[in-house]
Amino acid sequence: MAETLVLNHIGGSDLPASSGAVLPLVDPATGQVNGSAPLSGGEDVEAAQRAAEAAFTGWSATTPAERQTALLRIADSIERRADALVAAEVGDTGKPPSLFRADELPAVIDTVRYFAGAARNLPGAAAAEYTPGRTSVLRREPVGVCAQITPWNYPLMMAVWKIAPALAAGNTVVLKPSDTTPASTALLARIAAEHLPPGVLNVVCGDRDTGRALVVHPGIRMVALTGSVRAGQEVAAAAAPDLKRLHLELGGNAPVLVYDDADLDDAVERLSALSFYNAGQDCTAATRILVHERVHDAFLDAFARRAALRVPGAPDDGNADFGPLNSAAQLATVRGLLERLPAHADVVAGGGAPARPGFFHEATVVAGVRQEDEIVQREVFGPVVTVQAFTDEEDALRLANGVPQGLAASVWTRDHDRAMRAGRALDTGIVWVNTHGTTVSEMPHGGVRHSGHGSDLSLTGLLDYTQVKHVML
Structure with a gap:
């Protein structure tokens, strides 16, 4: 079997780490190295953030209908590229391909299609004169460039749970997948690039230091993590100096x-x-x-x-x-x-x-x-x-x-x-x-106490990727 070569996806291009450093990918079903992925550093994170920042102006100005169309096209492309996505996911995780194809992949596609529709159904208070002579209007606007860090247990599904609501709300994304399971996420970025402007979705592979560089970058406005309680605590501490918004889906029991x-x-x-x-x-x-x-x-x-x-x-x-x-x-x-x-x-x-x-x-x-x-x-x-x-x-x-x-x-x-x-x-x-x-x-997925805060899926998950502005006339 040919070795897997995973690349970053930055600004619409597939790239190695600027340093040339790589991480070995190990097939958990054999314990043998079966590929490599970039070990991205600060320069790569900087390039991805700049690409996302440059793309934000245009993407945030698109209409909900335009974002819906892009997401629906991405879902159709995921469906067409199912075999390649199955191979990438199974190569990294060793999970039974029949179960991934039957259970997880349909859910991935459904999530993208759901948020395509949700993009056009943001809830809000009615415009009205809540005080005499002044009309109040509520706007829901995208947050900005979102950093997202996803785990190794459901690599593709967890990436989609993060990416789809962020893009539907008009944000741009820099996502770091787990260092052991990046292949299906990198492939998803290439598939999505067929329907998105360059820089809207960026994937940077690497280790904890890569994730830390992403979280502390001053141009990141929101950090979304699915991971362990310890990872959530570290992300919260690293994001605190800039008061970045946090979305933490952490451990369960x-x-x-x-x-x-x-x-x-x-x-x-x-x-x-x-x-x-x-x-x-x-x-x-x-x-x-x-x-x-x-x-x-x-x-x-x-x-x-x-x-x-x-x-x-x-x-x-x-x-x-x-x-x-x-x-x-x-x-x-x-x-x-x-x-x-x-x-x-x-x-x-x-x-x-x-x-x-x-x-x-x-x-x-x-x-x-x-x-x-x-x-x-x-x-x-x-x-x-x-x-x-x-x-x-x-x-x-x-x-x-x-x-x-x-x-x-x-x-x-x-x-x-x-x-x-x-x-x-x-x-x-x-x-x-x-x-x-x-x-x-349609229903939220999130926890309380040491399981974190914020919800994936549902309109609740979509609203997590927006900020509210009251305009009074």
């Missing part, structure tokens, strides 16, 4: 509340698929399952047996339920959490890393954990699920909310009133009832 009246067979079947999808590398993954004590043992037995049937595999393995972890470092993180389990915790399914090339890990279920345990308090971001028992509704909500993160949760019950109470009481940005993990373009 999703609780799943399974009550004794739930359909256990349905919950076991669906949660065993959702918990290990994408090797558990999902900020909304169903990782902390809290089960009523009356059905805890039955659920745990069935869930462990079902989890043992979920197998990892390489992209060419048609039987694989999920692929490898992102890197040797991520595999080591997951292994470390399991190796440090306290004596009272039991691994009841999986627990090991297969003896094969690549960064694979078995689907793993851990029981007997306590709320203060590291593996409960910390987001694993791997194919590992903990199961805890609770006594009553109050206890379930206490355990669910008893971690620093607050992105998503789900409740499994036949009791409508209980579900409604949980929807109010769970301190998360998303609550699902008798399902988990489904996103739609």
Whole structure:
């Protein structure tokens, strides 16, 4: 297989780093180097910001209809170039190509088309005389040049979640993808360039220092990040001197509340698929399952047996339920959490890393954990699920909310009133009832507390990329 050569996309051109420096790209399914990407420095960030700044004047003056047309054309081109995008994403992530093609790529296309329509539907207060003799008009204007930093778990999808609303609102973008998974994002930039003026969308590849140079650049008006809590804290600190606007979608540690009246067979079947999808590398993954004590043992037995049937595999393995972890470092993180389990915790399914090339890990279920345990308090971001028992509704909500993160949760019950109470009481940005993990373009995706602030998707996400101006006549 030919090696992947990724380039920056700056001002409409594909370019290496000005220094010539590169980062190796490692195939997580083999552990072998399979390509390279630019290791961009300050000069490259400066060039990208200047290109975006120059393009902003024209792009921000386009009509919503013109931005809609461009986004719809980009969506059509993504659809036509599906095979190339699948190859780029799978080469970087090792995820099963059939799952990416069936689940993620349609969502990517739908997101772009949604924001194409949303560009023409900005909400606002009616123009009126709120005080006698003076007419107030509310304008929503683009923020300016937006820096965006995206993660490695869903490279293309997370890039689109950031790019589409920013462009729909009239902003220009400099995006830095993860250093381990830049290929599909760089290809997206080339596809989008067929329908955008040069400089509207720029992609700069590199490492943490590249991202830091982008965040602190004085010409950046807003920073949007999807990443870890630590990354969010570092970005917030770096952006503080210039008081840049921030949009932070950070870690999750999703609780799943399974009550004794739930359909256990349905919950076991669906949660065993959702918990290990994408090797558990999902900020909304169903990782902390809290089960009523009356059905805890039955659920745990069935869930462990079902989890043992979920197998990892390489992209060419048609039987694989999920692929490898992102890197040797991520595999080591997951292994470390399991190796440090306290004596009272039991691994009841999986627990090991297969003896094969690549960064694979078995689907793993851990029981007997306590709320203060590291593996409960910390987001694993791997194919590992903990199961805890609770006594009553109050206890379930206490355990669910008893971690620093607050992105998503789900409740499994036949009791409508209980579900409604949980929807109010769970301190998360998303609550699902008798399902988990489904996103739609029309609804916001964001969290609270250490899961950050600001929302992707929806009109709420679009408005995050605008600033309000009151004009009184």
